[in-house]
Amino acid sequence: EHLKIVASARQVPSRLVTNDELSTMMDTNDDWIYTRTGIRQRQVVTTENTSDLAIQVAQQVLAKAQVSAESLDFIVVSTMSPDSLSPSTAAIVQGAIGATQAFAFDLSAACSGLVYGLSVASSLLATRYRRGLVIGAEVLSKLVDWQDRTTAVLFGDGAAGVLVETTTADIGLLSEELRTFGDKGDNLVAGRFGNANPFSGEITPADPYFHQNGREVYSFATREVPAALEAALAKAQLSADDVDYYLLHQANARIVSTIAKRFGQPAEKFPTNMASNGNTSAASIGILLDELVESGQVHAGQTIALAGFGGGLTVGAQIWKI
Numbered sequence: 001e002h003l004k005i006v007a008s009a010r011q012v013p014s015r016l017v018t019n020d021e022l023s024t025m026m027d028t029n030d031d032w033i034y035t036r037t038g039i040r041q042r043q044v045v046t047t048e049n050t051s052d053l054a055i056q057v058a059q060q061v062l063a064k065a066q067v068s069a070e071s072l073d074f075i076v077v078s079t080m081s082p083d084s085l086s087p088s089t090a091a092i093v094q095g096a097i098g099a100t101q102a103f104a105f106d107l108s109a110a111c112s113g114l115v116y117g118l119s120v121a122s123s124l125l126a127t128r129y130r131r132g133l134v135i136g137a138e139v140l141s142k143l144v145d146w147q148d149r150t151t152a153v154l155f156g157d158g159a160a161g162v163l164v165e166t167t168t169a170d171i172g173l174l175s176e177e178l179r180t181f182g183d184k185g186d187n188l189v190a191g192r193f194g195n196a197n198p199f200s201g202e203i204t205p206a207d208p209y210f211h212q213n214g215r216e217v218y219s220f221a222t223r224e225v226p227a228a229l230e231a232a233l234a235k236a237q238l239s240a241d242d243v244d245y246y247l248l249h250q251a252n253a254r255i256v257s258t259i260a261k262r263f264g265q266p267a268e269k270f271p272t273n274m275a276s277n278g279n280t281s282a283a284s285i286g287i288l289l290d291e292l293v294e295s296g297q298v299h300a301g302q303t304i305a306l307a308g309f310g311g312g313l314t315v316g317a318q319i320w321k322i
């Protein structure tokens with residue numbers, strides 16, 4: 001049996017922050033940001049937290065698919081910016097939408113979160129469950145040091161998700177390649193807790209903020225994303241030409257174009273939206289997917305590849321027949 005994507009939805013907060021507005025807050029400018037990242041603006045929360053964005057996505061997906069919250073078996077929220085450690089953001093969503101039969105949990109795989117979440121969902125559906133939600137939701141604006149121009153210009157807030165179900169049809173998740181490189185984890189950190197207690201010295205200091213070694217993460221991505229995509233294609237016995245669209249994590253426009261060139265595929269197969277949303281970590285692939293479904297560019301009958309990459313360091317590639 002396979003799992004199929006039944007419906008998708010996205011939710012981006014309304015407060016627009018352009019590069020020009022940021023240039024009034026820190027020493028940066030539109031030209032530098034756009035040429036280095038492909039980002040022109042991002043949207044940030046004003047009142048919402050991560051669960052609010054995820055709830056809006058869940059309600060939209062259920063309405064589109066015309067299924068009830070009570071019919072859900074599980075809810076996975078992939079996030080590196082939860083409302084809290086407890087309750088999980090998934091549990092908050094479960095309670096808010098009245099998914100009384102669903103068990104719910106958060107998954108932490110940074111920008112590979114949606115792909116890792118879909119992998120877990122495919123295992124849940126291959127055993128004993130029938131229907132679930134997988135949502136990537138982030139409020140990275142709570143993790144960013146808004147005085148640090150090297151990171152504050154990169155990130156945005158948003159959420160997107162899909163309803164997944166078992167199917168006997170010959171569609172769904174054909175193959176995947178998930179890899180983690182924990183020895184490189186220090187190159188992309190955020191939300192570090194201290195571990196002070198009355199009995200210890202402060203061994204690791206708390207540091208809530210994002211820090212990244214851009215050069216290291218950049219070279220990691222351009223090396224490991226093609227490798228993971230190639231491995232997933234080989235498992236599906238498909239070639240790069242067989243894929244209609246490659247939906248990559250929207251971290252940086254130059255990384256996407258480098259990977260497209262590496263794959264010898266036309267840029268049109270690698271759509272991007274970081275210009276509008278910035279880097280929304282676990283939400284980015286889902287936002288892109290929902291935009292392409294809405295525009296009709298992505299539709300049933302196609303073969304699409306998803307590739308997340310980032311914190312962990314992690315990479316996750318999947319080949320889907322939709």
Ligand SMILES: O=C(O)C1CCN(c2ccc(-c3cc(CO)ccc3Cl)cn2)CC1
Nearest residue numbers: 036111214215217218221251252281309310
């Ligand atoms: O050219 C420059 O100065 C810099 C060069 C480095 N850049 C980078 C580098 C890495 C990322 C990144 C971040 C995440 C975290 O979600 C995940 C995945 C990636 Cl590949 C984003 N930007 C920005 C412009």
